[in-house]
Amino acid sequence: MAAGSMVLLTPHDSSVLSSLVQYSRPSDRRQQLLDSLEKPDARMVGEAFFDDQKYEKAPEEVRLTVDQFRAWVDNNKHRRLQREALRRAARR
Protein backbone atom coordinates (compact mmCIF):
# COMPACT_ATOMS: atom_id res chain seq x y z
CA MET A 1 0.00 0.00 0.00
CA ALA A 2 1.02 3.55 -0.56
CA ALA A 3 2.89 5.69 1.98
CA GLY A 4 0.71 7.08 4.71
CA SER A 5 -1.23 3.85 4.95
CA MET A 6 -1.79 1.55 7.89
CA VAL A 7 0.64 -0.91 9.41
CA LEU A 8 0.62 -4.17 7.46
CA LEU A 9 -0.36 -6.88 9.93
CA THR A 10 0.32 -10.57 9.63
CA PRO A 11 -2.89 -12.65 9.54
CA HIS A 12 -2.06 -13.83 13.06
CA ASP A 13 -1.53 -10.30 14.39
CA SER A 14 -4.65 -9.00 12.65
CA SER A 15 -6.73 -11.71 14.33
CA VAL A 16 -5.05 -11.17 17.73
CA LEU A 17 -5.67 -7.43 17.57
CA SER A 18 -9.28 -8.04 16.53
CA SER A 19 -9.71 -10.12 19.68
CA LEU A 20 -7.74 -7.66 21.76
CA VAL A 21 -9.92 -4.68 20.95
CA GLN A 22 -13.18 -6.61 21.37
CA TYR A 23 -12.55 -9.05 24.18
CA SER A 24 -9.88 -7.63 26.46
CA ARG A 25 -11.57 -6.31 29.55
CA PRO A 26 -9.44 -8.22 32.08
CA SER A 27 -5.98 -6.59 32.13
CA ASP A 28 -4.11 -9.91 32.43
CA ARG A 29 -5.90 -11.06 29.31
CA ARG A 30 -4.81 -7.89 27.52
CA GLN A 31 -1.17 -8.46 28.38
CA GLN A 32 -1.37 -12.09 27.32
CA LEU A 33 -2.65 -11.08 23.88
CA LEU A 34 -0.08 -8.28 23.52
CA ASP A 35 2.66 -10.79 24.30
CA SER A 36 1.41 -13.12 21.59
CA LEU A 37 1.80 -10.54 18.79
CA GLU A 38 4.47 -11.44 16.25
CA LYS A 39 5.64 -8.04 15.00
CA PRO A 40 6.76 -4.95 16.96
CA ASP A 41 4.51 -2.69 14.87
CA ALA A 42 1.49 -4.77 15.79
CA ARG A 43 2.42 -4.51 19.45
CA MET A 44 2.62 -0.72 19.11
CA VAL A 45 -0.87 -0.76 17.63
CA GLY A 46 -2.18 -2.85 20.51
CA GLU A 47 -0.55 -0.67 23.15
CA ALA A 48 -1.58 2.61 21.52
CA PHE A 49 -5.17 1.38 21.28
CA PHE A 50 -5.44 1.41 25.09
CA ASP A 51 -2.99 4.20 25.99
CA ASP A 52 -3.64 7.73 24.72
CA GLN A 53 -0.11 8.87 25.54
CA LYS A 54 1.39 6.08 23.46
CA TYR A 55 -1.09 6.86 20.71
CA GLU A 56 0.01 10.51 20.58
CA LYS A 57 3.68 9.51 20.30
CA ALA A 58 3.15 6.72 17.78
CA PRO A 59 4.08 6.97 14.07
CA GLU A 60 1.31 7.97 11.71
CA GLU A 61 0.79 4.48 10.30
CA VAL A 62 0.32 3.09 13.81
CA ARG A 63 -2.20 5.83 14.64
CA LEU A 64 -4.07 5.16 11.40
CA THR A 65 -4.27 1.47 12.26
CA VAL A 66 -5.49 2.23 15.77
CA ASP A 67 -8.08 4.56 14.27
CA GLN A 68 -9.24 1.73 12.02
CA PHE A 69 -9.67 -0.66 14.93
CA ARG A 70 -11.51 2.00 16.95
CA ALA A 71 -13.84 2.70 14.03
CA TRP A 72 -14.39 -1.04 13.64
CA VAL A 73 -15.36 -1.44 17.30
CA ASP A 74 -17.88 1.40 16.90
CA ASN A 75 -19.07 -0.12 13.61
CA ASN A 76 -19.66 -3.49 15.26
CA LYS A 77 -21.56 -1.89 18.11
CA HIS A 78 -23.68 0.10 15.68
CA ARG A 79 -24.48 -2.99 13.65
CA ARG A 80 -25.38 -5.00 16.73
CA LEU A 81 -27.82 -2.33 17.87
CA GLN A 82 -29.23 -2.13 14.36
CA ARG A 83 -29.72 -5.91 14.19
CA GLU A 84 -31.45 -5.93 17.56
CA ALA A 85 -33.76 -3.11 16.49
CA LEU A 86 -34.63 -5.01 13.32
CA ARG A 87 -35.43 -8.13 15.31
CA ARG A 88 -37.61 -6.18 17.73
CA ALA A 89 -39.47 -4.61 14.82
CA ALA A 90 -39.99 -8.02 13.21
CA ARG A 91 -41.57 -9.42 16.37
CA ARG A 92 -44.21 -6.66 16.58
Next chain:
Amino acid sequence: MSVEATIGEFLTGILPRLRDDRSLPSWPPDCFAVCLALLKRTGAYAKLLQDWPPDRHASEGLAKWTTSVQETGNEWRDGWSSWTPNTELTTAWQRVCDSFGAALGGLSADRALCEALFKLVVVADEASEGTGAPEDPEEDDAFLRASRDALRSRATLGDEIDPTRLRILPRMHTPQNGLTDRSLSLYLSLCEAGEVTPHWLSTPFLQHESLNLLLIPWPAEVLVSQFRDVTNAANMALPDRFGYFTYDISNQCEDLAGCVEALYAEAKRNLGRIDGVVLPELSLTDQQFRDLRDILPPDCFIVAGVGGADKQGRGENEVRLSFPPMDVLRQKKHHPWKLNESQIVQYGLGGVLTPSLDWWEYADLAERSLRFVAINQDLVICALVCEDLARPDPVANIVRTVGPNLVIALLMDGPQTRERWAARYATVLADDPGCSVLSLTSIGMARLSRPEAGPNRSNVVALWKDAFKGATEIELPPGFAAIAVSLSVRYREEFTADGRGDDGKAAFPILSGTHPIADPRRR
Protein backbone atom coordinates in the same frame (compact mmCIF):
# COMPACT_ATOMS: atom_id res chain seq x y z
CA MET B 1 -14.53 -62.93 11.53
CA SER B 2 -15.20 -59.22 11.87
CA VAL B 3 -15.95 -57.63 15.23
CA GLU B 4 -18.37 -54.73 15.47
CA ALA B 5 -17.04 -51.49 16.92
CA THR B 6 -18.34 -50.40 20.30
CA ILE B 7 -19.44 -46.98 21.40
CA GLY B 8 -16.45 -46.82 23.75
CA GLU B 9 -13.97 -47.65 20.97
CA PHE B 10 -15.51 -45.00 18.76
CA LEU B 11 -15.50 -42.28 21.42
CA THR B 12 -11.98 -42.98 22.70
CA GLY B 13 -10.81 -42.68 19.10
CA ILE B 14 -11.96 -39.07 19.27
CA LEU B 15 -11.04 -38.32 22.87
CA PRO B 16 -8.39 -40.81 24.06
CA ARG B 17 -8.47 -39.72 27.71
CA LEU B 18 -11.92 -41.34 27.98
CA ARG B 19 -10.10 -44.67 28.41
CA ASP B 20 -9.06 -43.57 31.89
CA ASP B 21 -11.02 -40.44 32.64
CA ARG B 22 -14.68 -40.47 31.73
CA SER B 23 -15.61 -37.07 33.04
CA LEU B 24 -17.83 -34.88 30.88
CA PRO B 25 -15.78 -32.60 28.57
CA SER B 26 -16.10 -29.20 30.22
CA TRP B 27 -15.53 -27.17 27.04
CA PRO B 28 -18.85 -27.10 25.15
CA PRO B 29 -17.40 -27.54 21.61
CA ASP B 30 -15.59 -30.72 22.75
CA CYS B 31 -18.79 -32.18 24.17
CA PHE B 32 -20.63 -31.19 20.99
CA ALA B 33 -18.11 -32.95 18.77
CA VAL B 34 -17.90 -36.18 20.78
CA CYS B 35 -21.67 -36.64 20.97
CA LEU B 36 -22.56 -35.43 17.47
CA ALA B 37 -19.87 -37.62 15.90
CA LEU B 38 -21.53 -40.65 17.44
CA LEU B 39 -25.01 -39.61 16.33
CA LYS B 40 -23.67 -38.88 12.86
CA ARG B 41 -21.78 -42.14 12.54
CA THR B 42 -24.86 -44.18 13.41
CA GLY B 43 -27.49 -41.91 11.86
CA ALA B 44 -29.42 -42.35 15.11
CA TYR B 45 -30.66 -38.75 15.11
CA ALA B 46 -32.99 -39.48 12.17
CA LYS B 47 -34.95 -42.05 14.13
CA LEU B 48 -34.88 -39.95 17.29
CA LEU B 49 -36.44 -36.97 15.51
CA GLN B 50 -39.34 -39.04 14.20
CA ASP B 51 -40.91 -38.68 17.66
CA TRP B 52 -40.03 -35.25 18.87
CA PRO B 53 -39.67 -33.49 21.31
CA PRO B 54 -39.02 -35.87 24.22
CA ASP B 55 -41.98 -34.46 26.14
CA ARG B 56 -44.12 -34.10 23.03
CA HIS B 57 -47.43 -35.07 24.66
CA ALA B 58 -47.17 -32.33 27.26
CA SER B 59 -48.61 -28.92 26.58
CA GLU B 60 -46.03 -26.69 24.84
CA GLY B 61 -43.58 -29.59 24.76
CA LEU B 62 -41.39 -27.99 22.07
CA ALA B 63 -41.25 -24.63 23.85
CA LYS B 64 -40.23 -26.40 27.05
CA TRP B 65 -37.46 -28.24 25.19
CA THR B 66 -36.01 -25.14 23.54
CA THR B 67 -36.24 -23.04 26.70
CA SER B 68 -34.66 -25.76 28.79
CA VAL B 69 -31.66 -26.36 26.53
CA GLN B 70 -31.10 -22.63 26.02
CA GLU B 71 -31.08 -21.98 29.75
CA THR B 72 -28.74 -24.88 30.43
CA GLY B 73 -26.49 -23.75 27.57
CA ASN B 74 -26.32 -20.21 28.95
CA GLU B 75 -25.49 -21.57 32.40
CA TRP B 76 -22.66 -23.65 30.92
CA ARG B 77 -21.30 -20.72 28.94
CA ASP B 78 -21.39 -18.28 31.84
CA GLY B 79 -19.29 -20.47 34.06
CA TRP B 80 -17.59 -23.01 31.83
CA SER B 81 -14.12 -22.62 33.32
CA SER B 82 -15.21 -23.36 36.89
CA TRP B 83 -18.36 -25.15 36.00
CA THR B 84 -19.74 -28.10 37.87
CA PRO B 85 -22.15 -29.62 35.38
CA ASN B 86 -25.76 -29.69 36.45
CA THR B 87 -27.44 -32.94 37.32
CA GLU B 88 -29.30 -33.13 34.03
CA LEU B 89 -26.11 -33.09 31.99
CA THR B 90 -24.12 -35.38 34.25
CA THR B 91 -26.99 -37.87 34.11
CA ALA B 92 -27.01 -37.67 30.32
CA TRP B 93 -23.24 -38.10 30.13
CA GLN B 94 -23.32 -41.00 32.58
CA ARG B 95 -25.86 -42.67 30.29
CA VAL B 96 -23.30 -42.37 27.46
CA CYS B 97 -20.47 -43.73 29.60
CA ASP B 98 -22.61 -46.67 30.71
CA SER B 99 -22.95 -47.63 27.04
CA PHE B 100 -19.24 -47.85 26.21
CA GLY B 101 -19.42 -51.61 25.81
CA ALA B 102 -22.49 -51.51 23.56
CA ALA B 103 -22.23 -52.06 19.82
CA LEU B 104 -22.46 -49.01 17.58
CA GLY B 105 -25.13 -50.68 15.49
CA GLY B 106 -27.54 -50.84 18.39
CA LEU B 107 -27.52 -47.14 19.18
CA SER B 108 -30.58 -46.20 17.12
CA ALA B 109 -32.73 -48.66 19.06
CA ASP B 110 -31.70 -47.20 22.42
CA ARG B 111 -33.88 -44.11 22.58
CA ALA B 112 -32.79 -43.09 26.06
CA LEU B 113 -29.17 -43.07 24.98
CA CYS B 114 -30.00 -41.14 21.80
CA GLU B 115 -31.89 -38.54 23.83
CA ALA B 116 -28.94 -38.20 26.20
CA LEU B 117 -26.48 -37.68 23.34
CA PHE B 118 -28.80 -35.26 21.60
CA LYS B 119 -29.32 -33.17 24.70
CA LEU B 120 -25.55 -32.86 25.18
CA VAL B 121 -25.16 -31.79 21.54
CA VAL B 122 -27.79 -29.07 21.62
CA VAL B 123 -26.88 -27.68 25.03
CA ALA B 124 -23.25 -27.42 23.94
CA ASP B 125 -24.42 -25.74 20.73
CA GLU B 126 -26.52 -23.22 22.65
CA ALA B 127 -23.55 -22.52 24.92
CA SER B 128 -21.46 -21.65 21.86
CA GLU B 129 -23.54 -18.86 20.32
CA GLY B 130 -21.51 -16.16 18.58
CA THR B 131 -18.24 -18.05 18.25
CA GLY B 132 -17.88 -17.39 14.54
CA ALA B 133 -17.83 -13.74 13.72
CA PRO B 134 -16.31 -10.85 15.61
CA GLU B 135 -19.08 -8.85 17.16
CA ASP B 136 -19.60 -6.24 19.79
CA PRO B 137 -19.85 -8.07 23.10
CA GLU B 138 -22.31 -6.31 25.37
CA GLU B 139 -20.40 -7.48 28.38
CA ASP B 140 -17.22 -9.33 29.17
CA ASP B 141 -17.52 -12.85 27.80
CA ALA B 142 -14.83 -15.31 28.83
CA PHE B 143 -16.24 -18.00 26.56
CA LEU B 144 -15.92 -15.84 23.44
CA ARG B 145 -12.38 -14.88 24.43
CA ALA B 146 -11.37 -18.51 24.80
CA SER B 147 -13.10 -19.58 21.60
CA ARG B 148 -11.36 -16.89 19.57
CA ASP B 149 -8.02 -17.93 21.06
CA ALA B 150 -8.68 -21.53 20.07
CA LEU B 151 -9.69 -20.64 16.51
CA ARG B 152 -6.68 -18.42 16.03
CA SER B 153 -4.06 -20.70 17.46
CA ARG B 154 -5.32 -24.14 16.44
CA ALA B 155 -7.81 -23.50 13.65
CA THR B 156 -10.43 -25.42 15.61
CA LEU B 157 -12.75 -24.66 18.49
CA GLY B 158 -11.76 -27.94 20.08
CA ASP B 159 -9.70 -27.92 23.23
CA GLU B 160 -9.32 -31.55 24.28
CA ILE B 161 -10.10 -32.89 20.81
CA ASP B 162 -7.10 -32.69 18.54
CA PRO B 163 -7.79 -31.45 15.00
CA THR B 164 -6.17 -34.60 13.61
CA ARG B 165 -9.22 -36.44 14.98
CA LEU B 166 -12.06 -33.97 14.45
CA ARG B 167 -12.24 -30.28 13.77
CA ILE B 168 -14.87 -28.00 15.22
CA LEU B 169 -15.56 -24.71 13.46
CA PRO B 170 -18.14 -21.98 13.89
CA ARG B 171 -21.32 -22.09 11.84
CA MET B 172 -22.87 -19.17 10.00
CA HIS B 173 -25.85 -20.97 8.45
CA THR B 174 -27.95 -24.01 9.34
CA PRO B 175 -29.49 -25.87 6.39
CA GLN B 176 -33.23 -25.35 6.16
CA ASN B 177 -33.68 -28.25 3.75
CA GLY B 178 -33.07 -31.96 4.21
CA LEU B 179 -31.98 -33.78 7.37
CA THR B 180 -28.30 -34.32 8.09
CA ASP B 181 -26.05 -33.83 11.10
CA ARG B 182 -25.68 -30.26 9.85
CA SER B 183 -29.38 -29.70 10.56
CA LEU B 184 -28.81 -30.17 14.27
CA SER B 185 -26.79 -27.10 15.27
CA LEU B 186 -26.95 -23.34 14.94
CA TYR B 187 -23.51 -22.23 16.08
CA LEU B 188 -21.03 -25.10 15.75
CA SER B 189 -19.86 -27.20 12.79
CA LEU B 190 -18.40 -30.67 12.97
CA CYS B 191 -15.77 -31.25 10.27
CA GLU B 192 -13.99 -34.49 9.57
CA ALA B 193 -10.23 -34.27 10.03
CA GLY B 194 -8.92 -33.87 6.51
CA GLU B 195 -6.15 -32.75 4.25
CA VAL B 196 -7.28 -29.13 4.14
CA THR B 197 -6.30 -26.73 6.88
CA PRO B 198 -8.98 -24.12 7.44
CA HIS B 199 -7.91 -20.72 8.75
CA TRP B 200 -10.36 -18.46 10.56
CA LEU B 201 -9.13 -14.87 10.39
CA SER B 202 -10.41 -11.48 11.49
CA THR B 203 -9.68 -8.03 10.15
CA PRO B 204 -11.15 -4.64 11.08
CA PHE B 205 -13.23 -4.06 7.98
CA LEU B 206 -15.95 -1.42 8.31
CA GLN B 207 -19.31 -2.57 7.05
CA HIS B 208 -21.83 -0.07 5.76
CA GLU B 209 -25.50 -0.52 4.92
CA SER B 210 -24.49 -2.13 1.66
CA LEU B 211 -21.37 -3.83 0.41
CA ASN B 212 -20.44 -2.36 -2.97
CA LEU B 213 -18.22 -4.56 -5.11
CA LEU B 214 -16.54 -3.72 -8.38
CA LEU B 215 -16.40 -6.83 -10.58
CA ILE B 216 -13.73 -6.54 -13.27
CA PRO B 217 -14.03 -9.44 -15.75
CA TRP B 218 -10.40 -9.14 -16.83
CA PRO B 219 -8.84 -9.95 -19.22
CA ALA B 220 -10.88 -8.60 -22.10
CA GLU B 221 -9.18 -10.97 -24.51
CA VAL B 222 -7.89 -14.51 -24.12
CA LEU B 223 -5.81 -15.93 -26.96
CA VAL B 224 -5.60 -19.57 -27.91
CA SER B 225 -1.83 -19.17 -27.97
CA GLN B 226 -1.83 -18.50 -24.22
CA PHE B 227 -2.61 -22.20 -23.72
CA ARG B 228 0.59 -24.27 -23.97
CA ASP B 229 1.28 -27.98 -24.30
CA VAL B 230 3.89 -28.65 -21.59
CA THR B 231 3.58 -32.43 -21.51
CA ASN B 232 7.22 -33.03 -22.34
CA ALA B 233 8.48 -30.51 -19.78
CA ALA B 234 6.29 -31.72 -16.94
CA ASN B 235 7.77 -33.63 -14.03
CA MET B 236 4.91 -36.08 -13.99
CA ALA B 237 4.41 -38.98 -16.39
CA LEU B 238 0.96 -39.84 -17.67
CA PRO B 239 -0.49 -42.49 -20.02
CA ASP B 240 -0.37 -41.50 -23.70
CA ARG B 241 -3.98 -40.38 -23.87
CA PHE B 242 -3.28 -37.49 -21.49
CA GLY B 243 -1.29 -34.29 -21.76
CA TYR B 244 -0.42 -31.29 -19.60
CA PHE B 245 -1.14 -27.68 -20.37
CA THR B 246 -0.45 -24.33 -18.78
CA TYR B 247 -2.01 -20.93 -19.33
CA ASP B 248 0.45 -18.09 -19.82
CA ILE B 249 -0.68 -14.71 -18.51
CA SER B 250 2.70 -13.00 -18.65
CA ASN B 251 2.03 -11.26 -21.98
CA GLN B 252 -1.00 -9.32 -20.85
CA CYS B 253 0.53 -5.91 -21.45
CA GLU B 254 -2.40 -3.58 -21.16
CA ASP B 255 -2.28 -0.90 -18.49
CA LEU B 256 -4.28 -2.85 -15.94
CA ALA B 257 -3.43 -0.66 -12.96
CA GLY B 258 -4.45 2.48 -14.82
CA CYS B 259 -7.61 0.81 -16.04
CA VAL B 260 -8.61 -0.39 -12.56
CA GLU B 261 -7.85 3.00 -11.04
CA ALA B 262 -10.13 4.66 -13.61
CA LEU B 263 -12.88 2.06 -13.15
CA TYR B 264 -12.67 2.32 -9.37
CA ALA B 265 -12.99 6.13 -9.55
CA GLU B 266 -15.94 5.87 -11.93
CA ALA B 267 -17.69 3.25 -9.80
CA LYS B 268 -17.12 5.34 -6.69
CA ARG B 269 -18.52 8.38 -8.47
CA ASN B 270 -21.61 6.32 -9.29
CA LEU B 271 -22.20 4.50 -5.98
CA GLY B 272 -20.44 6.79 -3.55
CA ARG B 273 -18.25 4.06 -2.13
CA ILE B 274 -16.59 0.85 -3.34
CA ASP B 275 -15.75 -1.67 -0.64
CA GLY B 276 -14.09 -4.37 -2.69
CA VAL B 277 -12.71 -5.24 -6.11
CA VAL B 278 -13.05 -8.77 -7.49
CA LEU B 279 -11.17 -10.22 -10.47
CA PRO B 280 -11.45 -13.72 -11.99
CA GLU B 281 -9.19 -16.76 -11.86
CA LEU B 282 -5.76 -16.26 -13.46
CA SER B 283 -6.50 -12.64 -14.27
CA LEU B 284 -3.38 -11.08 -12.73
CA THR B 285 0.32 -11.65 -12.44
CA ASP B 286 1.98 -11.25 -9.08
CA GLN B 287 3.25 -7.80 -10.06
CA GLN B 288 -0.13 -6.68 -11.34
CA PHE B 289 -1.70 -7.71 -8.05
CA ARG B 290 0.89 -5.70 -6.13
CA ASP B 291 0.28 -2.71 -8.39
CA LEU B 292 -3.44 -2.92 -7.75
CA ARG B 293 -2.93 -3.09 -4.02
CA ASP B 294 -0.79 0.03 -4.23
CA ILE B 295 -3.30 2.10 -6.16
CA LEU B 296 -6.48 1.04 -4.36
CA PRO B 297 -7.19 2.60 -0.96
CA PRO B 298 -6.90 0.42 2.16
CA ASP B 299 -10.66 0.55 2.79
CA CYS B 300 -11.14 -1.40 -0.45
CA PHE B 301 -10.48 -5.13 -0.27
CA ILE B 302 -9.33 -7.22 -3.22
CA VAL B 303 -10.21 -10.79 -4.08
CA ALA B 304 -8.36 -11.83 -7.24
CA GLY B 305 -7.06 -14.83 -9.11
CA VAL B 306 -3.30 -14.64 -9.53
CA GLY B 307 -1.19 -16.86 -11.77
CA GLY B 308 2.35 -17.45 -12.86
CA ALA B 309 4.84 -20.26 -13.09
CA ASP B 310 7.54 -21.61 -10.82
CA LYS B 311 11.15 -22.15 -11.90
CA GLN B 312 10.29 -25.59 -13.27
CA GLY B 313 7.50 -24.15 -15.41
CA ARG B 314 4.73 -25.57 -13.24
CA GLY B 315 1.75 -23.25 -13.21
CA GLU B 316 0.71 -21.29 -10.14
CA ASN B 317 -2.98 -20.67 -9.67
CA GLU B 318 -4.22 -19.08 -6.47
CA VAL B 319 -6.70 -16.64 -5.04
CA ARG B 320 -5.35 -13.69 -3.09
CA LEU B 321 -7.45 -11.97 -0.48
CA SER B 322 -6.34 -8.55 0.64
CA PHE B 323 -8.26 -7.04 3.55
CA PRO B 324 -6.06 -4.22 4.96
CA PRO B 325 -4.55 -3.85 7.42
CA MET B 326 -4.19 -7.64 7.31
CA ASP B 327 -1.47 -8.78 4.95
CA VAL B 328 -2.44 -10.60 1.78
CA LEU B 329 -3.79 -14.13 2.19
CA ARG B 330 -2.98 -16.74 -0.44
CA GLN B 331 -5.02 -19.82 -1.14
CA LYS B 332 -4.02 -22.22 -3.87
CA LYS B 333 -6.51 -23.86 -6.17
CA HIS B 334 -7.24 -27.39 -5.01
CA HIS B 335 -8.11 -29.17 -8.25
CA PRO B 336 -6.49 -29.03 -11.69
CA TRP B 337 -8.65 -28.14 -14.65
CA LYS B 338 -9.14 -31.06 -17.02
CA LEU B 339 -9.88 -30.14 -20.61
CA ASN B 340 -11.63 -32.85 -22.60
CA GLU B 341 -12.55 -32.89 -26.28
CA SER B 342 -15.83 -31.12 -25.68
CA GLN B 343 -14.17 -28.23 -23.86
CA ILE B 344 -11.31 -27.99 -26.36
CA VAL B 345 -13.92 -27.54 -29.09
CA GLN B 346 -15.96 -25.17 -26.90
CA TYR B 347 -12.99 -22.85 -26.39
CA GLY B 348 -11.49 -23.43 -29.86
CA LEU B 349 -8.18 -24.69 -28.46
CA GLY B 350 -7.66 -27.47 -31.03
CA GLY B 351 -4.85 -25.53 -32.68
CA VAL B 352 -2.59 -25.97 -29.66
CA LEU B 353 -4.14 -28.86 -27.69
CA THR B 354 -5.23 -31.86 -29.73
CA PRO B 355 -8.78 -32.95 -28.92
CA SER B 356 -7.72 -36.59 -29.08
CA LEU B 357 -6.14 -36.22 -25.62
CA ASP B 358 -7.48 -35.18 -22.24
CA TRP B 359 -5.42 -32.26 -20.91
CA TRP B 360 -4.61 -31.66 -17.25
CA GLU B 361 -3.70 -28.23 -15.95
CA TYR B 362 -0.04 -28.43 -14.88
CA ALA B 363 -0.22 -26.55 -11.61
CA ASP B 364 1.11 -26.58 -8.07
CA LEU B 365 -1.71 -27.96 -5.93
CA ALA B 366 0.20 -28.64 -2.72
CA GLU B 367 -0.46 -27.06 0.68
CA ARG B 368 -4.21 -27.20 0.68
CA SER B 369 -5.89 -24.56 2.81
CA LEU B 370 -9.16 -22.67 3.07
CA ARG B 371 -9.42 -19.13 4.43
CA PHE B 372 -12.49 -17.83 6.20
CA VAL B 373 -12.32 -14.07 6.67
CA ALA B 374 -14.61 -12.93 9.46
CA ILE B 375 -15.36 -9.25 9.03
CA ASN B 376 -18.16 -8.95 11.57
CA GLN B 377 -21.18 -10.91 12.74
CA ASP B 378 -22.92 -10.52 9.39
CA LEU B 379 -20.14 -11.43 7.04
CA VAL B 380 -17.79 -14.36 6.89
CA ILE B 381 -16.33 -14.60 3.42
CA CYS B 382 -14.49 -17.37 1.64
CA ALA B 383 -13.19 -17.64 -1.90
CA LEU B 384 -12.99 -20.68 -4.15
CA VAL B 385 -11.19 -21.14 -7.44
CA CYS B 386 -13.10 -22.75 -10.31
CA GLU B 387 -13.29 -26.55 -9.79
CA ASP B 388 -13.18 -26.05 -6.02
CA LEU B 389 -16.79 -24.91 -6.30
CA ALA B 390 -17.86 -28.12 -8.02
CA ARG B 391 -15.90 -30.86 -6.27
CA PRO B 392 -17.16 -31.88 -2.83
CA ASP B 393 -13.67 -32.80 -1.66
CA PRO B 394 -11.56 -31.43 -0.16
CA VAL B 395 -13.02 -27.96 0.46
CA ALA B 396 -16.64 -27.75 -0.65
CA ASN B 397 -17.79 -30.02 2.18
CA ILE B 398 -16.12 -27.75 4.73
CA VAL B 399 -17.82 -24.78 3.09
CA ARG B 400 -21.18 -26.55 3.31
CA THR B 401 -20.60 -27.40 6.95
CA VAL B 402 -19.59 -23.89 8.00
CA GLY B 403 -21.94 -21.98 5.70
CA PRO B 404 -20.01 -18.73 5.21
CA ASN B 405 -22.34 -15.86 4.41
CA LEU B 406 -20.63 -15.01 1.12
CA VAL B 407 -18.75 -17.36 -1.20
CA ILE B 408 -16.82 -15.75 -4.06
CA ALA B 409 -15.97 -18.19 -6.85
CA LEU B 410 -13.28 -17.03 -9.26
CA LEU B 411 -13.55 -18.82 -12.59
CA MET B 412 -11.82 -19.17 -15.92
CA ASP B 413 -14.93 -20.30 -17.67
CA GLY B 414 -17.54 -19.62 -20.30
CA PRO B 415 -20.56 -17.34 -19.79
CA GLN B 416 -22.12 -17.56 -16.33
CA THR B 417 -25.57 -18.42 -17.57
CA ARG B 418 -28.17 -20.11 -15.36
CA GLU B 419 -27.96 -23.43 -17.13
CA ARG B 420 -24.20 -23.89 -16.80
CA TRP B 421 -22.32 -25.79 -14.11
CA ALA B 422 -21.39 -22.86 -11.86
CA ALA B 423 -25.05 -21.97 -11.39
CA ARG B 424 -25.84 -25.55 -10.42
CA TYR B 425 -23.20 -25.66 -7.72
CA ALA B 426 -23.98 -22.16 -6.51
CA THR B 427 -27.57 -23.29 -6.11
CA VAL B 428 -26.45 -26.23 -4.02
CA LEU B 429 -24.63 -23.92 -1.60
CA ALA B 430 -27.51 -21.42 -1.53
CA ASP B 431 -30.06 -24.15 -0.78
CA ASP B 432 -27.92 -25.94 1.78
CA PRO B 433 -26.60 -24.35 3.94
CA GLY B 434 -27.78 -20.92 2.71
CA CYS B 435 -24.62 -19.22 1.41
CA SER B 436 -24.86 -16.35 -1.04
CA VAL B 437 -22.61 -17.12 -3.99
CA LEU B 438 -21.00 -14.80 -6.54
CA SER B 439 -19.19 -16.36 -9.51
CA LEU B 440 -17.07 -14.29 -11.90
CA THR B 441 -15.29 -15.20 -15.12
CA SER B 442 -13.37 -13.06 -17.59
CA ILE B 443 -14.97 -11.52 -20.63
CA GLY B 444 -12.04 -12.95 -22.61
CA MET B 445 -12.87 -16.56 -21.66
CA ALA B 446 -16.59 -15.96 -22.06
CA ARG B 447 -15.97 -14.75 -25.61
CA LEU B 448 -13.64 -17.63 -26.38
CA SER B 449 -16.42 -20.02 -25.46
CA ARG B 450 -18.67 -21.14 -28.31
CA PRO B 451 -21.85 -23.03 -27.35
CA GLU B 452 -22.69 -26.17 -29.34
CA ALA B 453 -26.16 -24.77 -29.94
CA GLY B 454 -28.07 -21.58 -29.31
CA PRO B 455 -26.87 -18.01 -29.04
CA ASN B 456 -23.50 -17.11 -27.55
CA ARG B 457 -24.22 -15.07 -24.40
CA SER B 458 -20.64 -14.10 -23.77
CA ASN B 459 -21.62 -10.88 -22.00
CA VAL B 460 -22.88 -12.86 -18.97
CA VAL B 461 -19.68 -12.69 -16.94
CA ALA B 462 -21.02 -13.16 -13.42
CA LEU B 463 -23.78 -14.92 -11.58
CA TRP B 464 -25.42 -14.26 -8.23
CA LYS B 465 -27.31 -16.84 -6.20
CA ASP B 466 -28.74 -16.49 -2.73
CA ALA B 467 -31.23 -18.40 -0.62
CA PHE B 468 -34.21 -16.25 -1.59
CA LYS B 469 -34.21 -15.93 -5.39
CA GLY B 470 -33.28 -17.89 -8.46
CA ALA B 471 -29.85 -17.39 -10.00
CA THR B 472 -29.33 -13.87 -11.36
CA GLU B 473 -27.18 -13.48 -14.46
CA ILE B 474 -24.99 -10.37 -14.41
CA GLU B 475 -24.21 -9.02 -17.87
CA LEU B 476 -21.48 -6.73 -19.08
CA PRO B 477 -23.13 -4.57 -21.76
CA PRO B 478 -21.09 -3.64 -24.88
CA GLY B 479 -18.88 -0.60 -24.25
CA PHE B 480 -18.50 -1.29 -20.52
CA ALA B 481 -15.49 -2.75 -18.71
CA ALA B 482 -16.80 -3.63 -15.25
CA ILE B 483 -19.89 -4.04 -13.15
CA ALA B 484 -20.52 -2.56 -9.73
CA VAL B 485 -22.87 -4.62 -7.57
CA SER B 486 -24.45 -3.69 -4.26
CA LEU B 487 -25.09 -6.33 -1.63
CA SER B 488 -27.43 -5.73 1.29
CA VAL B 489 -27.89 -7.95 4.31
CA ARG B 490 -31.21 -9.63 5.04
CA TYR B 491 -31.83 -11.38 8.34
CA ARG B 492 -33.95 -14.48 8.70
CA GLU B 493 -34.50 -16.90 11.52
CA GLU B 494 -33.04 -20.33 10.93
CA PHE B 495 -34.21 -23.42 12.78
CA THR B 496 -32.56 -26.67 13.68
CA ALA B 497 -34.26 -30.00 13.09
CA ASP B 498 -35.16 -30.16 16.79
CA GLY B 499 -37.03 -26.85 16.57
CA ARG B 500 -34.58 -24.34 18.04
CA GLY B 501 -34.38 -20.95 16.33
CA ASP B 502 -31.55 -18.43 16.19
CA ASP B 503 -33.82 -15.43 16.90
CA GLY B 504 -33.34 -14.06 13.39
CA LYS B 505 -29.57 -13.71 13.55
CA ALA B 506 -28.71 -15.54 10.33
CA ALA B 507 -27.40 -12.96 7.85
CA PHE B 508 -27.85 -13.32 4.10
CA PRO B 509 -26.20 -10.94 1.64
CA ILE B 510 -28.65 -10.28 -1.19
CA LEU B 511 -28.07 -8.58 -4.51
CA SER B 512 -29.58 -5.10 -4.31
CA GLY B 513 -28.14 -3.34 -7.36
CA THR B 514 -26.05 -3.78 -10.52
CA HIS B 515 -24.45 -0.96 -12.49
CA PRO B 516 -22.27 -1.35 -15.58
CA ILE B 517 -19.14 0.77 -15.35
CA ALA B 518 -17.32 2.17 -18.40
CA ASP B 519 -13.68 3.19 -18.49
CA PRO B 520 -14.01 7.00 -18.40
CA ARG B 521 -10.75 7.39 -20.33
CA ARG B 522 -12.38 5.84 -23.42
CA ARG B 523 -15.33 8.16 -23.71
